[in-house]
Amino acid sequence: MKPLSYKQPPITEAVIEIKFVTTFDPVRLDEANKKFAKNYPQHQAVKQQLIKINLPNKEQQGSKATAQREESVGHRRSDPDVTQLLLALPSSFIVSQLAPYSGWEAFFKRFVRDWNVWKRVMGHNEIARIGVRYINRIDIPVVDNVARFEDYLNYYPHTPTSLDPVLAYAIQTENYLSNIDCKLTINSAVVEAPILDHMSFVVDQDISREFNPPQKDSEIMSLLEQIRLEKNRIFEACITDKARARFQQI
């Protein structure tokens, strides 16, 4: 199916994440952070704390419980409008785009640019996971006090009619995409609408390769392009023509 492009895409956040098997040296992470300052002038430190607690078992009576705290610092950078984000974390490299979303080409181009900078500074580290996540929010008008989401969505829970009306829901499904050897996770839920006279429904899809992810750049880019086609196909399958009509409005 040819991917549709919308005047008003409902994408609230698009993300590409590369996760690594081991963590990077903090000094090199700081160096990478500085390299990104030109394109992402805003900076926030991201502190992660991991506390490991060892409790003695029955055979170790008399021993004391021990706790170990590990702290790591990452970097969250953004452009002045806070719509283009980049995260340089000890074990992850993440590029994110908030609305307004200008299309895959622009987003992917930015990812490639930043990925090249990252690799130059950080060197090689085995990739553990490659993931692409698209969070969409579909604003459905409330007419006569009812939002008929089934007219706009093909992805929603099946409930007995005796339980009508549905006030809210949250669902998750996982699927295996055999054609690209990836896992698909879809979350969908009713969320607070940021505009009047509407109810909002999030359709949040995550496609990832966790088993034997590609390590070479050409293969990584090829996989991301494949994921792109799949995420378009899946999103189109999750919505109806009535929803598509809303995204064309300006």
Next chain:
Amino acid sequence: MTNTTKIPIIVVKAPIKAIRSLGSCTTAPGIFASTKLGDTSFAVRNPIDGYTFSESTRLYQEQVKELTSPPSPASLQNLPSQKSIEEQLFDATASVKIMTSRVAMHLEREWREKLFNQMDSLHDPLEWMEEDTPIEKSSFATFLKAICQIKPKNRPGLGLAHGGNLIAAWTSGSNRLTVEFLAKDRVRWIISRFRDEEPEQYVGQTVVSHFLESLQPYQPNEWFGK
């Protein structure tokens, strides 16, 4: 003025195929599955964890979690603020820009860009007074709801009230509409106009969903430019 609030309901009519049972949630890289003390939620988790994402995405995730497992009272706590003025101003403008991104699909790009310029100007550290308060997110949320509904052609001048509420003012000749956007979807407005060279003032307070309707007797298009 009425305070009646209708709660929208949603209904399922169409039959659909069965939904598969939930699989096990992936943990990688979700090592930050819970960042709140006392949060026992085991509901929907995302493979790429929300800890690393924008405020709006984190908000969605929290709302998804709350649907299935509300946070415990112990988890509802604020961290003490030890941030400098510059950091507070940055946080405030970043928050409202991210909130604006949530409705970017309902705003003209140029409108959004000028709004960001106004927000940056309002929070300029060089002109910031110690007693000033950065913009309140709840006030800005009310503002966005009003703007997305009214879609005014004319841009308002913006200011901040004590306490951080956003104030918008539209002027047409000597006639002026001033609106203070309050928390919890409320607005307070003042109209100052001249009729037969005599000054008149009208004041009102309502929920944002009734705001436009409450202005109709005063021909608001004079200010909004529609």
